Amino acid sequence: MFTGLVEATGTVVSLEPKGDSARLIVQVGAMAAELTEGESVAVNGCCLTVTEWDVSAQTASFDLLMQTLKVTSLGDLQSGSLVNLERAMSMSARFGGHFVQGHVDATVRILDWSEAGQDHRLEVELPPESAGLVIPKGSICLDGISLTAAEVTPTSVICWIIPHTFKVTNLHTKAAGARLNVEFDLLGxxxxxxxxAQAAT
Incomplete structure (x- = not known):
């Protein structure tokens, strides 16, 4: 379980195909010293398991299943790509985001990514099957970032990005047309x- 509050960004070292799967190696910085084998880390909002890590090189390795590659945007990653990182939430820490499982529901395209004063306007498409899962002022997780849905239309959701979020996440590397991982609110x-289920009875 995660909060959607990005701890750090990492840089992709490589994404190596291995038959029907792949191995992702990420330069995670100082976080490497705190990782353990089998630990869960959200990478762009996708819950992955640490299989290897190197404290001196500050890298972590993750094995990706074909299903993961099919339902997320992780297969788009290239060497040098910036990714959002978050370790599993601690029960002793303040809970500032919302409940995020790290189970990506779909990928969505950025429709608009534009400056608006000191902030940025982010509009992403909504798949037809997601109707009703996002409400105005509700929570949505995009690429592992807990965001508030400022406006919801029948086909899109609009979020406003403050300078801090723009700076400390991978959003400053994105442009219109890019794919983001989306996880809809668990309660919804x-x-x-x-x-x-009730309607079917």
Whole structure:
């Protein structure tokens, strides 16, 4: 479980195909000294397991299943790509984001990424099947970042990005047309499934 508050950004060293899977190696900086084998780390919002790490090189390795490559944007990563990193939440820390599982629901395209004064306007498409899962002032997780949905249209969601978020995440490397991983709010998904189950009885 994560919060959607990005701890740091890392730089992709390599993404190496291995048959129907792949190995992702990321330069994670000082975080490497605190990692352990089997630990969960959200990489662009996708919960991955640390399989190897190198404290001196400050790298961490993750094995990606074909399913992960199919439902996320991680397959788009190249050497030098900047990724958002977050370790699993600590129960002793302040909980400042929202409950994020690290289970990506879909990928979405950026429709608009523009400056608006000191802030940035981020508009992303919404898949038709996600209708009702995002509400105005509700939470949405994009590339592992907990964001507030400022406005929701039938086909998109608009978030406002403050300078701090722009600076400390990978968003400053993005442009219109780029793919982002999206995880919809857990509560909304439970409510929709319960309502669908009741309607079927």
């Amino acid at each position: 998904k439970y409510v929709r499934n319960l309502m669908q």
